[in-house]
Amino acid sequence: MDKKEQEAFAHKEELRQEFKKKTYIEDIERTIYDVKDADNSIYKTQEGLTEEVVRDISARKHDPQWMLDFRLKSLAIYNSMALPTWGPSLDDLDMDNIITYVQPNAKMTGNWKEVPEDIKNTFDRLGIPEAEQKESLAGVGAQYDSEVVYHSIQESLVKQGVVYTDMETAIRDYEDIVKEYFMTLVPPKDHKFAALHGAVWSGGSFVYVPAGVHVKIPLQSYFRLNAAGAGQFEHTLIIVEPGASLHFIEGCSAPKYNVTNLHAGCVELFVKEGARLRYSTIENWSRNMMNLNTKRALVEKDGIIEWVSGSFGSHVSCLYPCSILHGENAKCEFTGVTFAAKGQDLDTGASVIMTAPHTSANINTRTISKDGGKATYRSAVKVTRRAPDAKCSVNCESLMLDNKSRSDTLPVMDIEGDRADIGHEAKIGRISDEAIFYLTSRGIDEDEARAMIVRGFVEPIAKELPLEYAVEMNNLVNIELEGTMG
Amino acid sequence: MSEKLLEVTDLHAGVEGKEILKGLSLSVGKGEVHVILGPNGSGKSTLMNVIMGHPKYEVTSGSISFEGEDLLGLKTYERARKGLFLSFQNPEEIPGITVENMIRTSKQMITGERVKLIPFRKELKAMMAELQIKPEYAGRYLNVGFSGGEKKRNEILQLLMLNPKLALLDETDSGLDVDAVRVVSEGVAKFHNENNSCLIITHNTRILEDLNVDRVHVLMGGRIVEEGGPELVNEINENGFARILEAQAK
Incomplete structure (x- = not known):
């Protein structure tokens, strides 16, 4: 090649690199998540879990008496229950070393300017205020460690009676509603971590959409855990009244520490007759996090719940959002993606309980494992005798990117209803050499x-x-x- | 004799230690159409895969050159960028990658030039119409749920859009109904001109009717055992490989 040809060749190569944008299948670029703030919290409970700790949290949060009673009852249940005997190992979790409540040095506000600089910078890096400004979000909640530090909602929604606030405010201002629904869908006796949640919960979001109101732009809550060795136990309670609709987005992240952090949040969603709720989550916890989250939706007649669930972070995750299709024609759409890389054991999936005629569910998931990561798909579908003509389709596909990684698929189905139409498709595979050859034969x-x-x-x-x-x-x-x- | 494009010399190759090609030689000139005939299992598809550089096959000796340059040291994608194209006998189904996205990516990678979306779409649409592919197939995932005929037409679509110097067609016309064979034949004929070449494996002479065949090679037991002009196609079409097999037995 002469010099001119060489230059032309080099130029083409350069362009090709540009077309590729990015070649390698990388781990998540964690830089923006991994920035740690100095721990400026003004109060922390002692490590471990005792009645004294629970009473302390309750007093600091100015709980009404019924909530203190609820916490103490939950603590008793927690102490009486054993750890689950299935799923990923929880050996790395030592409750005696988890700080259950960390109060940030900030009061809840509706103005970013009033949020302390270090905390605001964190949310800036995560792009939260920016999305709010661009009006791609109709309301924003931001929780830092155990408390919500920022909350806002568009004025037009307030006028229509939509409530979007933190749980503490909700208990104060909408006590009757909270009392009626709080932990009725996920009762503390459900499992050990639900009981733990009931005892030490703090922060989270409360959304109430009145009948017939359509919230057209999504609301988003972002949960950030900054303190090392701490737990985050936010509670999300959403009620979508008949004929109303909402898209709620939840994001979570934390910087990496060498000690184990725990996330045991709880999400309760009530979708009333003819209502529609889309609940999207992108979970991107750091690799020292035990993510043991419980999410459940109760869907009435003609109601629709749509879950979109992305699980990318954490060291260990157990996450199986559950939909109870309680009214005729109620529907569930579940869409999930899980990516397990080195050192991660992500056990994710979905569960559906169908208890009314003509209910239908569609579960569609993809899991990827690489670099020794372990991804398990686990699902349970139950169609009771009270649910004739139920329809359910499950499609779970797994892709392993190398020989070190592991993928399992554990779908369970229990069908008692008549004339059920059930479809299940599971695929576990690796990238086929023939597919690579096909694409490379096209110059890629x-x-x-x-x-x-x-x-x-x-x-x-x-x-x-x-x-x-x-x-x-x-x-x-x-x-x-x-x-x-x- | 026209300018040499592809030159295969005394090629020995196989898979998992089993030799399939046993000293195969053939040469394709620029602008020429060559046909390879041979019974099943004689090594036809292996030859195509080895020329394209499938990593599963191992070349033990011999050489393959393209425009005078050694191909064996090059990876598959580099061979494609030099101007080789393989139309697969059984094209892979790849979920999540649309026909349009794949062809556009491919074109950018091969040419090393930006392929602008709007003119590309226009060209793709016109080409699809000519091959009687429904326009919505541009947005479908690569070969997923395609019928046998649709997969083959999709291969020809790529051939026409990518415009290589050498088209290796591995039974592109097999398993198709009469109409589909006609569409594929016309597509290949449209592609071919004096600046490019075709190396075709076929069991069907229909595909050759629209082309001027320059040379026919009969492949048996991993070697070229007979070569001739287009008349060889007709002979084998009528009498099979009996005469050649007999000659080999001697």
């Missing part, structure tokens, strides 16, 4: 071919994610949005 190099296949694998799920989270997905497998969605 092996790394890019691999990335294209992985992107393609999660594409049906990725397009369900809220757009603002596409960036996080991008960091994961570099979803080429214009190519796959345009």
